[in-house]
Amino acid sequence: MTLNLFKKKPAKTAPVKEPQETAEAPVMPSVAPKGTSAGADRVLKHFFVSEKTTRGIGMNHYTFVVADDATKSEIAKHVEALYAVKVEAVRITRLPKKRRDIGRHPGFRGGLKKAIVVLREGDSIAQAQP
16 A cells, blocks of 8 residues: 555556577676776776976886875776786875865865886886877
8 A cells, every 4th residue: 555645546557578699698707898897996096287297208218196005006006907907016105185265164185095107118007298
């Protein structure tokens, strides 16, 4: 029994046709296709762009803003999978949050975690080029 506050009659619906079964259902690959990596959007947020990081691109050093709980091995795995490159080293640094006052309203500018990824000689990431 349903509660019908305004004594409205339920709308009549047309019968639903069920789709016919096909001979063979498509098989999903168990491994992510090249150029994607499961969970990469959680670990790698975006490129970190500054004058210093732009100079580092010439030496195969690419800087990413990463999740606070990301590890070096996770970062290396996702960069290799997304950009089809070979990672030689990963260095991590944390930038602290800083006090920022706007008028008389105190607040903070959030801190972040950066990862500097060193690639093998000859590899590059086209999306990071200035």
